[in-house]
Amino acid sequence: MDKKTASTQKIILTGDRPTGPLHLGHYIGSLKNRVKLQNECQQFIIIADMQALTDHAENPELVQKNVLQLGLDYLAVGLDPKVSTIFIQSLVPEIFELMMYYLNLVTVARLERNPTVKDEMKQKGFGKRVPAGFLVYPISQAADITAFKANLVPVGADQVPVIEQVNEVVRAFNRIYKTDALVEAQALVSDVPRLSGLEGKAKMSKSLENCIYLSDSTDDVKKKVFEMHTDPGHIHAKDPGKTEGNVVFEYLDAFGTDKKKITELKGQYEQGGLGDVIVKNYLVEVLEELLMPIREKRREAAKDPTQVMKMLKQGTGRAREAAAQTLKDVREAMGLIY
Amino acid sequence: MDKKTASTQKIILTGDRPTGPLHLGHYIGSLKNRVKLQNECQQFIIIADMQALTDHAENPELVQKNVLQLGLDYLAVGLDPKVSTIFIQSLVPEIFELMMYYLNLVTVARLERNPTVKDEMKQKGFGKRVPAGFLVYPISQAADITAFKANLVPVGADQVPVIEQVNEVVRAFNRIYKTDALVEAQALVSDVPRLSGLEGKAKMSKSLENCIYLSDSTDDVKKKVFEMHTDPGHIHAKDPGKTEGNVVFEYLDAFGTDKKKITELKGQYEQGGLGDVIVKNYLVEVLEELLMPIREKRREAAKDPTQVMKMLKQGTGRAREAAAQTLKDVREAMGLIY
Numbered sequence: 093m094d095k096k097t098a099s100t101q102k103i104i105l106t107g108d109r110p111t112g113p114l115h116l117g118h119y120i121g122s123l124k125n126r127v128k129l130q131n132e133c134q135q136f137i138i139i140a141d142m143q144a145l146t147d148h149a150e151n152p153e154l155v156q157k158n159v160l161q162l163g164l165d166y167l168a169v170g171l172d173p174k175v176s177t178i179f180i181q182s183l184v185p186e187i188f189e190l191m192m193y194y195l196n197l198v199t200v201a202r203l204e205r206n207p208t209v210k211d212e213m214k215q216k217g218f219g220k221r222v223p224a225g226f227l228v229y230p231i232s233q234a235a236d237i238t239a240f241k242a243n244l245v246p247v248g249a250d251q252v253p254v255i256e257q258v259n260e261v262v263r264a265f266n267r268i269y270k271t272d273a274l275v276e277a278q279a280l281v282s283d284v285p286r287l288s289g290l291e292g293k294a295k296m297s298k299s300l301e302n303c304i305y306l307s308d309s310t311d312d313v314k315k316k317v318f319e320m321h322t323d324p325g326h327i328h329a330k331d332p333g334k335t336e337g338n339v340v341f342e343y344l345d346a347f348g349t350d351k352k353k354i355t356e357l358k359g360q361y362e363q364g365g366l367g368d369v370i371v372k373n374y375l376v377e378v379l380e381e382l383l384m385p386i387r388e389k390r391r392e393a394a395k396d397p398t399q400v401m402k403m404l405k406q407g408t409g410r411a412r413e414a415a416a417q418t419l420k421d422v423r424e425a426m427g428l429i430y
Numbered sequence: 431m432d433k434k435t436a437s438t439q440k441i442i443l444t445g446d447r448p449t450g451p452l453h454l455g456h457y458i459g460s461l462k463n464r465v466k467l468q469n470e471c472q473q474f475i476i477i478a479d480m481q482a483l484t485d486h487a488e489n490p491e492l493v494q495k496n497v498l499q500l501g502l503d504y505l506a507v508g509l510d511p512k513v514s515t516i517f518i519q520s521l522v523p524e525i526f527e528l529m530m531y532y533l534n535l536v537t538v539a540r541l542e543r544n545p546t547v548k549d550e551m552k553q554k555g556f557g558k559r560v561p562a563g564f565l566v567y568p569i570s571q572a573a574d575i576t577a578f579k580a581n582l583v584p585v586g587a588d589q590v591p592v593i594e595q596v597n598e599v600v601r602a603f604n605r606i607y608k609t610d611a612l613v614e615a616q617a618l619v620s621d622v623p624r625l626s627g628l629e630g631k632a633k634m635s636k637s638l639e640n641c642i643y644l645s646d647s648t649d650d651v652k653k654k655v656f657e658m659h660t661d662p663g664h665i666h667a668k669d670p671g672k673t674e675g676n677v678v679f680e681y682l683d684a685f686g687t688d689k690k691k692i693t694e695l696k697g698q699y700e701q702g703g704l705g706d707v708i709v710k711n712y713l714v715e716v717l718e719e720l721l722m723p724i725r726e727k728r729r730e731a732a733k734d735p736t737q738v739m740k741m742l743k744q745g746t747g748r749a750r751e752a753a754a755q756t757l758k759d760v761r762e763a764m765g766l767i768y
Contacts, residue, residue: 141766142530145530145531145534146533146534147534149531149534149535149606150606152607152764152765152766153765155766156764156765156766156767156768159768180768182527182530182766183768185523185524185526185527186523188523188526188527188529188530189520189523189526191526191530192480192483192520192526192529192563192570193483193487195484195561195562195563195566196483196484196485196487196561196562196563196564197487197561198561198562199558199559199560199561199562200538200558200560200561200562200565201558201559201560203562220537220538220539221537221539222537222538222539223533223534223535223536223537223538224533224534224536224537224538224541224565224566224569225530225533225534226534227538227562228533228562228566231562232530268487268488269490401768404768405768426490426494427490427491427494428479428490428493428494428520429494430494430497430518430521430739430742430743
């Protein structure tokens with residue numbers, strides 16, 4: 093991407109649901125990129141508490157308490173609240189009003205056909221008991237994205253149908269009300285493969301308890317690395333081992349900076365004569381190099397939670413200004429001015 | 431109802447969708463009662479422009495322009511904006527935020543089972559193409575009603591299932607969040623039978639073009655009364671005629687104040703010897719007695735539309751204060767405080 097074009101034109105919407113601490117999978121899959129992009133694009137980062145409630149309605153405390161935790165994770169990895177606009181979704185009511193207008197432009201049948209929503213409904217075992225708020229969450233996302241006229245939305249491949257549906261709403265609105273008030277968004281699908289969990293069978297995911305969190309202590313990291321899946325055929329140090337499908341090497345590839353050393357280690361491991369303990373100790377070293385400054389920044393920021401919340405509210409204020417402008421454009425396009 | 435209890439405890443939510451001028455059916459079915467109740471209860475009157483968009487999304491101009499017209503009709507019949515809180519729904523964003531929380535407490539299956547919504551979907555011929563906004567409108571109404579902690583909602587019998595669904599939301603919210611922040615509403619079903627349209631076959635309804643509007647001129651009223659269905663067997667003045675199922679007599683019963691005279695006319699008509707023209711002229715007289723002051727007040731108010739909109743915005747300001755308090759209670763109950 094041409095940096096100049098990006099800095100003048102690209103508006104990103106990205107963010108997380110505040111349902112738990114962020115882990116290494118988040119870091120490599122999106123946070124790292126956000127830190128890079130914040131200086132190249134205008135970046136809005138949504139703490140999607142309202143969306144988190146669509147499947148945590150019975151547990152709002154969990155959502156509430158994780159807003160601060162998410163703010164701390166963001167600061168810890170180097171997101172700069174002066175550069176990126178970090179905001180709390182439920183404090184931007186303009187988004188909900190936009191959603192009201194968009195709900196009239198989408199049929200129930202179309203929502204029920206959304207493959208992402210269908211899959212997630214199956215995963216969550218909702219069956220016939222899917223809450224209305226969950227079914228309509230792509231429309232809520234349409235409001236999140238269009239509120240900031242975002243034209244770039246980083247997503248996993250599984251979320252692409254949601255962005256397609258968002259763009260259908262955009263096109264319907266612009267067509268019906270003869271306007272260009274809303275902007276289509278491009279799904280920026282990550283080319284980083286999703287990080288495996290510790291056991292190597294599934295992707296890293298909070299619900300599977302197979303994560304290394306950004307807020308984990310050094311001891312936690314050591315303990316978890318030593319629980320990691322390697323090559324089950326590599327019993328003695330002298331045995332030749334596989335590095336493919338070996339979680340320790342997957343992590344070294346993802347997080348190590350000394351590529352030469354990693355290549356050498358792989359060679360030794362495959363040939364035989366390199367024990368898991370040595371490789372794991374090196375991985376701990378690599379992860380600690382990444383996590384130590386993150387942990388330190390987090391610890392610093394956590395000393396003054398009030399200040400962190402204040403920073404989130406300042407971001408929310410800036411987000412509201414942008415969303416209010418879009419809402420004004422939307423109401424003008426509809427002629428809904430009194 | 432005990433007047434004292436009412437004045438201290440009863441909170442009414444009522445209102446109309448701004449999709450066209452109000453007619454005599456509205457007057458006899460609800461407006462007359464609102465004028466009476468405004469001094470007995472706390473009354474919130476919603477100009478439901480947002481709800482009107484759920485089936486008029488392609489025609490927001492119609493909705494926009496009818497907001498002023500509805501305000502004029504309200505003033506004309508004697509609703510006092512200093513006593514009743516008349517407000518524009520789309521300018522109370524607190525309502526939309528409440529709706530977001532409620533959407534998570536209702537399943538899609540439950541919404542699809544709502545008999546009122548099912549009937550209306552059939553009437554409107556939506557089929558599989560029902561807009562999401564239309565399906566969820568009972569949840570939008572839950573937000574309208576609970577925002578003002580209204581405990582009394584005047585409705586037609588066909589709308590009772592909507593109030594039942596509203597109360598389900600109230601109970602679910604209060605149960606899940608262990609609170610009494612939301613108040614159940616009682617459906618106040620009108621005992622006035624719905625007024626027939628001019629042709630006598632269906633109820634008075636804008637879409638059937640069988641209405642006498644509150645804003646109709648004297649000439650319009652005369653013309654429409656003389657088009658009215660009487661007894662098709664009553665061909666000559668001397669013939670005996672039926673007063674049952676005779677629209678002219680239905681209207682005399684509904685709007686006439688001189689009950690004795692009406693009883694006499696009925697007797698003569700049934701016996702034979704009373705022509706339709708005489709009865710119709712008398713109905714014109716009766717309606718003009720009702721409509722002349724309404725028309726005059728409307729004409730006065732219409733001279734300064736800016737002032738009317740200002741009055742609606744003042745009401746909206748008062749409504750927002752009340753809704754903001756409820757929203758605060760709701761967020762506190764959920765622990766969603768930052």
